[in-house]
Amino acid sequence: MDHEEEEIEIPNYFICPISLEIMKDPVTTVSGITYDRQSIVQWLEKVPSCPVTKQPLPLDSDLTPNHMLRRLIQHWCVENATRGVVRIPTPRAPPGKPNIIEEIKNLKKFGQEALGKEDTLKKLEVLAMEGERNRRLMCEGGVHKSLILFIVKYAREEEEEEGQHHIKGKLDESLRLLHLIGVPLNEARTILIENERILESLTMVLNQKDFMNKAYTIVLLRNLTENTSSHIVERLSAEIFKGIIGFLKDVVSRSNRVNPSVCATVQPSNSRVRNKAPSKLDHSVVIKQAVIAALMILLETSSWSRNRTILVDLGAVSKLIELEISSTGEKRTTELVLGILSRLCCCANGRAEFLAHRGGIAIVTKRLLRVSAAADDRAISILSSVSKYSPESEVVEEMASVSTVKKLCAVLSIDCSLSLKEKAKEILRNHIDEWKKFPCIDVALISKLLSSSPKDLLTEYYSRVGV
Secondary structure (H helix, E strand, C coil): CCCCCCCCCHHHHHHCCCCCCEECCCCEECCEEEEEEEEEHHHHCCCCCCCCCEEEECCCCCCCCCCHHHHHHHHHHHHCHCCCCCCCCCCCCCCCCCCHHHHHHHHHHHHHHHCCCCCCHHHHHHHHHHHHHHCCCCHCCCHHHHHHHHHHHHHHHHHHCCCHHHHHHHHHHHHHHHHHHHHHHCHHHHHHHHHCCCHHHHHHHHCCHHHHHHHHHHHHHHHHHHHCHHHHHCCHHHHHHHHHHHHHHHHHHHHHCCCCCCCCCCCCCCCCCCCCCCCCCHHHHHHHHHHHHHHHHHHCCCCCHHHHHHHHHCHHHHHHHHHHHHHCHHHHHHHHECCCCCCCCCCCCHHHHHHHCCHHHHHHHHCCCCHHHHHHHHEEEEEHHHHHHCCCCHHHHHHHHHHHHHHHHHHHHHCCHHHHHHHHHHHHHHHHHHHHHCCCHHHHHHHHHHHHHHHHHHHHHHHHCCC
């Protein structure tokens, strides 16, 4: 006979107030409410208060295992096994706060000796991957400072004793762990000023062969220099720039071998402790962060003439063009690349290097009107610089062959900023006689666009699109 299955009645106190499911690992907070561990930890990472009582709960507050309730739940599951209830296994004790504090105490007591022990760095990495709370405790305990000093020590040792695998292993682990826990923004400037050997050591790592160590180092370098003295940023050594450009060259080589490009989805680097605990350190994400960090360093430092000269001499122009060609036109990457190129094209050697690369004008033209207003402004600035100050025949022929002229006419024909239109007009006007030599260019259209007022062009554009 058909009948409805008897519904299993679950005791209310077995249910987590957050997930509304049977608790697998019940823990009691200082507010007196019991939750499933996973649910309350995820909750506190977003909201630092008790979901039921609204009492403030810091992320690192104690979560006391409720063993009695867990045993009751397990017993109830066994009793109802014949009705399809699956027994909940006894949870593994997480490597939580006590372990963190113990490791930090050892670090403070024994200093570099503690980090040099066989498994200390591995333990700290496991703890850091457990969650944001552990990483925050590490920062509060000064682990990042100890790691930086440790990196300084081992970078120099590896330089002096090349080939010793145990030294490289320690350096790899230190850089990876420091990347995980980050450097607090409010301490970065002080750290850099207090230890002048940091930049020297990071330079050594940047000019070694290990690709991932370069990535970790560039993110760290950006975090340390982001809010530091402009004098330090202005005087970064040529060897640092060489390492950064070498890293970008490696990125292009890797992206040409593997699709999609490593620049396809960039996550900005952040010196604050991250919000989510990774199950493992994703190399592709680290590389994307390092690309953005590298470009931000180059953009900031290229404000000074001395640095522009160094970057051009090191081949930065061609490497940036190749990076953009290999990317998918992701907004942040493109804006940064075009921003650096626009500054490097302010000097004659920079413009010469830009024109020497057959893909320079083509990729800038391609990005114009496709990415963002900021990218448009920087692209037009590059085209303006090379067309105004470089040999006319060389530039005109290149612009004609890669449809730059059509793109400039499009700028005048659509709704965009007046400053962008004025720069486009200037480029078209300065070479109007040369454009006549190319059958593929509609000189009559150019003349009409140059003679029309911005208001008339805008009215025509709106009528064309039906606005």
